[in-house]
Amino acid sequence: MKVQSPEFQSLFTEGLRSLTELFAKENHELRIAGGAVRDLLSGVKPQDVDFATTATPEQMKGLFQAAGVRMINNKGEKHGTVTARVLLSSHGSAQVTVTKLLGFSPLQTVPPAKVDGGLPAASLLHNENFEITTLRIDVVTDGRHAEVEFTTDWQQDAERRDLTVNSMFLGFDGTLYDYFNGYEDLKNKKVRFVGHAKKRIQEDYLRILRYFRFYGRIVDKPGDHDPETLEAIAENAKGLGGISGERIWVELKKILVGNHVSHLVHLIYDLGVAPYIVKYRNDLTKATDSSDPLKPYQDFIIDSREPDAAARVWELLKYQGQPGLLRDLQQWSVPSFPVSGHDIRKAGISSGKEIGALLQQLRDQWKKSGYQMEKDELLSHIKKS
16 A cells, blocks of 8 residues: 555655655665554644664664764664754754754754765755654563664564554555554554553553553544453553653543543543552542542542642543533632641640651541631640540
8 A cells, every 4th residue: 555645745845855865875764653654544644753764773873974964962872763953054054963862962063064966964954853763672671661672674663562553654655564454453443452462561551551542542432442452451450550650641641632531531440540540549539439529539639749739630530521520629729737746746745756646637537527627626636635
């Protein structure tokens, strides 16, 4: 199959054409990879375009150096990803950098070096970033990180990717390289892991949330899941406990803006995923089962040490599909616990450990009262005990 859509043609800037010529000259294959291919096949112009190549980082260094591109930061080489960038100044000089994918480096100005044909190297890459990754195999994984080995086998690289719809490549002549029927799944609105779901998940537990995210993005109706996939998610949900809250939150926010949010949230709970991603409290579950459905969320905000606790709970209610509770919670003014350690010392308690225990007891009493008990009433409990 060949893609020749307007969205595909719109990618061919002068910079990209020059980049493909640079790699072709040295007989290194270069293709569009992953999510950009999925978007193009869906008739959407991708916001970000990643590239994959058979060239190793060392070979890419040689390419860019020959074109007048200077290596600024090579720490990303072990993962196989470099980013080429050129900024043209009004005086015709070029600021050129090659940086690692997730890093930032100061720009360095270099003269506009000459390449074959007498053209300035700056003409190769015009005001664009090109993220290019060497084909690779995951040799060792721990559920969060991977040690990789470079390869020239496109299918092996595709096999290490998460979902079939994200495992495709696209040549610059429009040829689609699809090793795991990703295009069929995309046309049929299916979200499947590449190969065995259990193996893919254990390579990176965050893929559980990526599955939910892409389900909400691609599938037409809720409930169309492969039983083996759901079983693999349930068996490996605890692996998310080792993933940083920041990475989890990034995926959760993307789930929120997708389709089938209510269905996916219930599935997250039913499969036992919630305790490992909602890093709040166990009582932040299906609060609608409570006689006071707002109370567990209020208690969490009161107890939390995080300054954005209220905002996080608002987001939780959004993706739970609870607009009424969300509205009530947004209108609620968070009260301050009226008792301090100093107040307990004045009551004759000097042991730090005992003060801490008493503060917790009084806080529990205050919460049970609906945050209504005042300082004197709370301190009277100390005198009684």
